[in-house]
Amino acid sequence: MASSFLFKLDFHDPLETFACLQHEPYSLFFDSADARHPASRYSFIAYHPFETIESWNGAVLVTNKEEQLSLQGNPFRILQERITKWDINIPYRENFPPFQGGAAGFFGYDLARGLEKLPSKALPNPDIPEMAVGLYDKVIAYDHKEGKAFFIALGIDEKDARIKLNHLKNIRLKPPEKRDNTHKAVSWQPATKQKAHENAVQKVIDYIHSGDIFQANLSQRFEAKLPDGFSPFEHYKTLRRINPAPFASYMNFGSLTLSSCSPERFLQVRDKQVETKPIKGTRPRLPDPAQDQIMQKELLASEKDRAENIMIVDLLRNDLSKVCTDESVNTPVLCKLESFAKVHHLVSTVTGTLQNDKAPLDLLESCFPGGSITGAPKVRAMEIIEELEPVRRGPYCGTMGYLGFDGTMDTNIAIRTLIYEGSKANFSVGGGIVSDSNPEAEYKETLDKAEGILRSFDLVTTKEKTSKRSLS
Numbered sequence: 001m002a003s004s005f006l007f008k009l010d011f012h013d014p015l016e017t018f019a020c021l022q023h024e025p026y027s028l029f030f031d032s033a034d035a036r037h038p039a040s041r042y043s044f045i046a047y048h049p050f051e052t053i054e055s056w057n058g059a060v061l062v063t064n065k066e067e068q069l070s071l072q073g074n075p076f077r078i079l080q081e082r083i084t085k086w087d088i089n090i091p092y093r094e095n096f097p098p099f100q101g102g103a104a105g106f107f108g109y110d111l112a113r114g115l116e117k118l119p120s121k122a123l124p125n126p127d128i129p130e131m132a133v134g135l136y137d138k139v140i141a142y143d144h145k146e147g148k149a150f151f152i153a154l155g156i157d158e159k160d161a162r163i164k165l166n167h168l169k170n171i172r173l174k175p176p177e178k179r180d181n182t183h184k185a186v187s188w189q190p191a192t193k194q195k196a197h198e199n200a201v202q203k204v205i206d207y208i209h210s211g212d213i214f215q216a217n218l219s220q221r222f223e224a225k226l227p228d229g230f231s232p233f234e235h236y237k238t239l240r241r242i243n244p245a246p247f248a249s250y251m252n253f254g255s256l257t258l259s260s261c262s263p264e265r266f267l268q269v270r271d272k273q274v275e276t277k278p279i280k281g282t283r284p285r286l287p288d289p290a291q292d293q294i295m296q297k298e299l300l301a302s303e304k305d306r307a308e309n310i311m312i313v314d315l316l317r318n319d320l321s322k323v324c325t326d327e328s329v330n331t332p333v334l335c336k337l338e339s340f341a342k343v344h345h346l347v348s349t350v351t352g353t354l355q356n357d358k359a360p361l362d363l364l365e366s367c368f369p370g371g372s373i374t375g376a377p378k379v380r381a382m383e384i385i386e387e388l389e390p391v392r393r394g395p396y397c398g399t400m401g402y403l404g405f406d407g408t409m410d411t412n413i414a415i416r417t418l419i420y421e422g423s424k425a426n427f428s429v430g431g432g433i434v435s436d437s438n439p440e441a442e443y444k445e446t447l448d449k450a451e452g453i454l455r456s457f458d459l460v461t462t463k464e465k466t467s468k469r470s471l472s
Contacts (some may be wrong), residue, residue, distance in 0.1 A: 005161035025254035033246030049134025097141035102404035105133035109393040198439035216375035219430025243452035247412035260417040281305030281346030315371035324352030360409035373397040
């Protein structure tokens with residue numbers, strides 16, 4: 001049975017280390033907040049997984065150095081079976097970095113199609129897996145609060161772990177050639193016109209008035225063709241600088257790359273203690289402090305935004321109660337104002353205690369996808385999303401993060417997320433629609449949420465002065 005070994009490293013910029021690894025398939029960089037916004041306390045690098053698990057249209061592909069398997073069944077259950085198969089059990093240690101090896105990657109929104117019976121109306125994403133997860137026995141962890149860095153290796157003994165440490169040192173001795181991200185401007189185009197999005201919002205409102213649902217999250221997608229020489233990783237460094245978020249991440253899966261600056265925690269588990277922090281309610285940040293304060297007060301006073309948030313809190317309380325102990329589900333924080341780089345949000349906190357016979361993957365499955373990006377009731381809201389959004393969401397509105405071999409878990413809601421496929425890129429932004437929503441205002445809110453990503457392309461060094469934006 002493997003044990004975990006912790007080696008202290010010299011503290012340095014984690015992105016410099018990841019630059020040596022970021023071209024390797026299944027090299028992941030991600031941040032994890034520690035209940036302290038805006039700075040994430042931890043950064044993690046996971047690389048060279050000993051096994052990968054991908055879900056493709058109902059088939060689950062398992063690959064390791066000894067075999068490749070194509071399995072049928074529930075991807076969440078198959079992932080749990082693969083984790084169990086490797087029999088890696090390490091103790092939860094509160095004073096260690098919270099991720100010490102385990103499963104990490106993304107769970108796309110469309111995994112919901114295997115959990116619920118949904119219609120097939122939106123265009124699929126055939127070249128993108130519904131799930132891509134690696135099992136990692138090597139992790140680099142950075143504790144920004146303490147200014148410490150660690151290499152964590154799983155091995156049969158310390159000698160085995162030190163071999164992995166020496167391999168990392170050899171990689172860092174050969175830093176990659178620095179790239180100049182000079183390129184022509186990136187032209188973003190919306191997949192739907194403003195009027196079409198507003199009409200879709202109105203249809204959601206009509207469904208609410210007819211009694212079908214209380215709320216649904218509706219998104220719109222932006223697409224671009226990337227210029228020659230564009231580096232998603234160099235762009236990620238700019239995005240991370242100007243739009244910091246507690247759950248920023250950069251994940252390279254080979255033909256697919258995800259670059260994210262998500263502010264929203266989905267599910268965290270620490271020693272059986274569960275936390276989720278739904279976000280509902282948004283106002284833009286303004287450069288003038290007095291005007292910015294007006295935005296804050298307006299959001300806090302908004303009955304619409306508060307009602308929207310409380311509906312999702314109720315949904316999540318119900319989801320948590322399926323796998324948490326009786327009477328442990330609580331809401332210690334309700335509709336608290338949190339200010340991010342480009343927007344203000346209302347954020348609530350729901351907590352619980354996982355039942356003894358339940359694992360973090362049981363929790364993830366029972367709550368998937370997150371209520372804050374579906375609506376209430378959840379299944380009917382997902383049916384309406386499938387009807388009104390022209391393309392399936394893919395990784396967007398799924399979750400990204402890790403499940404540790406020690407029973408920990410931390411995942412986000414994959415919003416503010418760029419999806420790169422070769423020379424193509426897209427991202428989506430959305431918002432919760434309720435009975436008194438205004439279609440024009442809802443469209444404007446999506447632009448507020450998109451501003452940080454769009455501006456990040458303006459600020460990357462270009463041969464032209466600004467990126468070309470087309471938002472109508």
